[in-house]
Amino acid sequence: MNGWFEFERDKSVYVNHYYFYIDDADFGPLFFEICSYAPWSMKLCLNGHEWAKRQLEKRRSPMRLWITVSCRAPSRRNCRTCQTLSLRLETRGSNLPASPFSSFPFIVTEYLFVQVTEQMEWLDAYLRSVDAAFEGAPEILSPVPANV
Amino acid sequence: MDKDSSEVFDLKPTSRMPGFGVEFWDGHHSGTPDGHIKLEAECLDRLYLNGYIGKFATGLGLSSFMRDQLGKPVPSPVVLGQVSERFRQAVKVLAEREGIPIYQFDHKERKDDIANNFRQQRPLRDGIVFIGVAQEKAKTSTGRR
Numbered sequence: 001m002n003g004w005f006e007f008e009r010d011k012s013v014y015v016n017h018y019y020f021y022i023d024d025a026d027f028g029p030l031f032f033e034i035c036s037y038a039p040w041s042m043k044l045c046l047n048g049h050e051w052a053k054r055q056l057e058k059r060r061s062p063m064r065l066w067i068t069v070s071c072r073a074p075s076r077r078n079c080r081t082c083q084t085l086s087l088r089l090e091t092r093g094s095n096l097p098a099s100p101f102s103s104f105p106f107i108v109t110e111y112l113f114v115q116v117t118e119q120m121e122w123l124d125a126y127l128r129s130v131d132a133a134f135e136g137a138p139e140i141l142s143p144v145p146a147n148v
Numbered sequence: 149m150d151k152d153s154s155e156v157f158d159l160k161p162t163s164r165m166p167g168f169g170v171e172f173w174d175g176h177h178s179g180t181p182d183g184h185i186k187l188e189a190e191c192l193d194r195l196y197l198n199g200y201i202g203k204f205a206t207g208l209g210l211s212s213f214m215r216d217q218l219g220k221p222v223p224s225p226v227v228l229g230q231v232s233e234r235f236r237q238a239v240k241v242l243a244e245r246e247g248i249p250i251y252q253f254d255h256k257e258r259k260d261d262i263a264n265n266f267r268q269q270r271p272l273r274d275g276i277v278f279i280g281v282a283q284e285k286a287k288t289s290t291g292r293r
Contacts, residue, residue, distance in 0.1 A: 010287075010290075011287070011288075011290050012285045012286065012287050012288075013285070013286065013288055013290070014283045014284065014285055014286075015283070015284070015286050015288055016232075016236070016281055016282070016283055017281070017282050017283070017284050017286070018235075018239055018279060018280070018281055019253075019259065019279065019280035019281070019282065020276055020279055021263050021266065021267070021276070021277045021278050021279070021280065022275070022276050022277065023267070023272050023273055023274060023275060023277055024274060025273070025274040029263075029267060029277075031263070031280075034235075035286050035288070036232045036235055036236060037228065037232050037286070037288050037289075038204060038210060038228045038231070038232075038288055038289045039200060039201065039204030039205060039210065039288070039289055040201070040204065040235075041198065041199065041200045041286070042198070042199035042200070043196060043197070043198050043199065044196070044197040044199065045194060045195070045196050045197075046194070046195045046197070047194055047195070
C-alpha cells in the first residue's frame with residue numbers, strides 16, 4: 001500500500017475535547033462535547049429536571065415550590081379528626097413569583113387554611129397545572145417512563 | 149412517633165403522570181421539620197445523546213471525505229490535523245468575539261463543579277456560558293502508510 005494511508009479505529013489516543021456549556025431557553029443548562037479530531041464525535045447532555053424547571057418557569061409556575069403542612073390540632077394524636085390544616089407555601093432560591101395560587105381568595109399572608117378535602121382538591125389543581133405545562137413537550141423527552 | 153400521626157402523614161403517592169411523578173413523604177422519614185410534609189417531584193435526569201457521522205466511522209468513508217469533499221488527492225492524517233486546527237481556531241475566534249471564557253480542565257477536576265462555578269459567575273440566559281477543553285481518551289481514526 002505504498003503511497004496510501006489506511007485508517008483504523010482500533011486505537012485510543014488522547015485528543016482534545018471541547019465542551020460547550022450552554023444555557024438554553026427551553027432546556028436550561030446543558031452542554032455538548034465535540035471531539036476535535038476525526039471522526040469528530042459529539043455528545044449532547046440534557047437534564048430533564050432542568051428542562052422541567054425551565055418549562056414551568058416560562059409558565060410562571062414555581063418548580064421549587066415547597067409545601068409544608070402542619071397540623072393545627074391540639075395534639076397530633078387526634079390529627080385524624082382534625083379538619084383544619086395550616087398550609088404554608090414558600091419558594092426558595094428563585095426569582096419566581098411566590099405562588100401560582102396567590103390569586104386564591106383565602107390566602108392570608110403566607111398561610112392559608114383549608115379543609116383537608118379542599119387541600120386534596122387544591123393538589124389536584126396543582127397537578128393539573130403541571131400536567132398542562134407538559135403539553136406540547138418535545139417528543140425527545142415525552143413520554144417518559146414514570147419510574148425513571 | 150406515635151402510630152396515629154404516622155397514618156395521617158405517611159401519605160402514599162397520590163398521582164403519577166407521564167414524566168412527572170409526585171409523592172408525599174412523612175417529615176419524620178424525609179428529614180423535614182416535625183409534622184411537615186414535603187412534596188417531591190421526579191422526572192428524567194440526565195439524557196445523553198451521542199452524535200456521529202456514519203461515513204467517518206470507516207477508513208474508506210474518511211478517505212473519500214478527504215478526497216471528494218475536502219478536495220485533497222491524498223487522504224493523509226495531515227489533512228485531518230488541518231481540519232482539527234481549523235476547528236480550534238474557529239472556537240478561539242468565537243470565544244474572543246463573544247467574550248466567552250475558555251477553560252482548560254485538569255485531569256482530576258470534576259467538570260460539573262467547574263461548570264456550576266461558571267454558571268454562577270456568568271448567569272447567562274440563552275447563550276454559551278463557557279467553553280471547556282479537556283484531553284480525553286477517544287477512539288479516533290489513525291492513519292498509517
